[in-house]
Amino acid sequence: MLEENKFSTLKDILKEMNTVDIAQAISESEPDKQVKIFRLLPKNSSAEVFSYLDSDTQETVINSITNVEIHNLVEDMFIDDAVDFLEEVPANVVTRVLAQTSRETREIINKFLRYPEDSAGSIMTVEMAAFHESLTVDEAINELRRTAQDKESIETCYCIDSQRKLVGLLPLRKLIVAKSGTVLSDIMLSDDRIISVVTHDDQETVAEIVRKYDLLSVPVVDYENRLVGIITIDDIVDVIQEENTEDFEKMALLLPSEDDYLKTGVLKLTRNRIVWLLILMISATFTGQIIEGFEDKLAVISGLTACIPMLMDTSGNSGNQVSTLIIRGLALGTVKPSDYFKVLWKEIRVAVICGIILAAANFVRMLTIRAVTGGETSTPVIFVVCLSMVFTVIIAKSIGCSLPILAKLLHLDPALMAGPMITTIVDAVSLLIYFGTATLFINHGLLPLK
């Protein structure tokens, strides 16, 4: 439609569209059209659409509009969206944008940009409904009717005293059903029922609190308990997804990265991966040395070598199953370090049953293969493999549940610690058990040599 210059039709369509969909459409169109579409937006929705654009498109738009347009845009945006946008674009764009904003807005933005990354302060917004506790219900409602349009969430209002200290919460439903003359301090929720976070709290802590108490927004206070902002749950949802992605990445031996996969360059992707690959390759020296020390015996006993990968994979998988459950449980708070002995006892029992079933299945499997392929694997070798299987599964499951809890106790990140460590330790231990069992059989003359 742009090409056909049907501007007014397009304008009408845009009026009926959801802002998120408009933002997506703009991001997907060609750079020279992006600004044209953006300028057709109704005045009251352009700031919202802008905050949903990806940062490349935001830059393109900013670089093509006038200073007056920039001024209006930034003043119309919620502070948290403006801060998000400024954190992503190059410094020269930031300078130009800040030059066009009012002194007041600029001061707030600068303050926000100074909060540590991933802190409550960096993700909060200042557009909340806050009233002095001495107001009456009518005064509060009138004030709200006057200002509600600019608030990010009004489902809960906040009551403050003369020093701006947070003294109470007031769900909107409670406010609008209250009798006209009532003073807010008589109906607000106070004391222990106020759930709040401090500006320097980590966003992960904030997410836990919001999730635990089922909040739609949480007030942010400074160290003197003065109300400085709120964090709304839609931003918390993004935090939760970020934290989950980080755990996935750590457990898959990647350095965590906040960039989208498709937008990350080859060199950065390589850097995020090579670190753990190198560390684990070098630590594989242990398993290599264990095998080398046993190489002479492997060479004269048929079938022993062929089972190494199967044993190592099975024990690695067993260990990873438990560690994932425990890491996830620790992250969600359903497992606590104090549960350790309960967990260990449970895992040992699970491991014994799993180990026996796997060993039995393996016994049948190896007999079948020998019968079908006419291989030379002797029955005692099969016994060695099955016996080792039971023990390696038990050890793998014990290590798998112990390492994440140990990491948590040492204030290390379970996801980071446990994933990489478990493979290496379990690999080495299962080889030692395997060769130990084989040696025991050899010493008793039970394993026939070639």
Place this chain on the structure above:
Amino acid sequence: MLEENKFSTLKDILKEMNTVDIAQAISESEPDKQVKIFRLLPKNSSAEVFSYLDSDTQETVINSITNVEIHNLVEDMFIDDAVDFLEEVPANVVTRVLAQTSRETREIINKFLRYPEDSAGSIMTVEMAAFHESLTVDEAINELRRTAQDKESIETCYCIDSQRKLVGLLPLRKLIVAKSGTVLSDIMLSDDRIISVVTHDDQETVAEIVRKYDLLSVPVVDYENRLVGIITIDDIVDVIQEENTEDFEKMALLLPSEDDYLKTGVLKLTRNRIVWLLILMISATFTGQIIEGFEDKLAVISGLTACIPMLMDTSGNSGNQVSTLIIRGLALGTVKPSDYFKVLWKEIRVAVICGIILAAANFVRMLTIRAVTGGETSTPVIFVVCLSMVFTVIIAKSIGCSLPILAKLLHLDPALMAGPMITTIVDAVSLLIYFGTATLFINHGLLPLK
């Protein structure tokens, strides 16, 4: 305090506490005290506290209170909380509870219990603010003041026509700033700006929509577009965490389970784990056969066997890194199947760089080990290992990015498909490359035999 019979002090303390904290305190106290504390709660918060109790404690409480108390409790609860509770307790408790509820509530609950598990209908609630589109702003606000106390969320109100069809959304802030006489249909957001879900939509779809559009609640309609309920974002947060846990479990070769780890019995834990362990153990027959076929040569060439675990681990890790990124990208919508060739080309370049770095590091590592331990690994063997390393990493990364996308195209779950398959395929392929390279060297007389 219970033991000292200080009931009134305790009652005062409970009044000041947050309902979530009270629920936690009750869940952690002894069974005989749970009901005593519960009965001390102020009438207006007992239903809320009850909905935060775990299902065991809910059962204990229900079994110890009178029929009248059950009636009041269930009528005071939000429908979605009541349904959650009834889905978890035994059938006899459900029968007793439903017998005590009013006919109207019972009918709604029964309808909810019939929605498919994990559908929008099963997690929605009916306590929303819905107005006929022909009401004026004053009428709507009065209606809201009369009923707001019972609504789960009033941040957005919903406009319906005479057939209860959803015709518009009205953010509360827009309602309270509107002029008195205005008719709702003139200020509501309509047409494409209405985002809604259908009762039978999967909860995962709902979560995606809520996340994409940053909604605090989403209306649920039936197939005739009649408004039947809303889903609030606090329930969506739980859905998101559940889906993430499910992906973690699938990628760690576990059958997904919704139960808390500590509450799951040994046999159920075993069942969730043994399936994939057995499948993968049996599929390790491939790697076993590959090694067995090469056993004679392994026996006469020092150092080849010792490097098998290192090569398999490195390629397995390389493959898992990519597949995790792609599975996560597909889940969050940042990677689409149509990006496949872009992804593959990126991965091949990353793999070439990673492979060369790893091979170089390995070359130094193996030379160092030989120098330190005086091992017998010959330089040509080291070359075979390094060369295989480059190729296995390239193949592993290609498989790692292809399998999840293939799974998605086949409408299979990438997390379920990719995790288990990648280890098995990559293991076999890397052994074939390794032995293939070694055979090439042997055929050209480049590998010295013992």
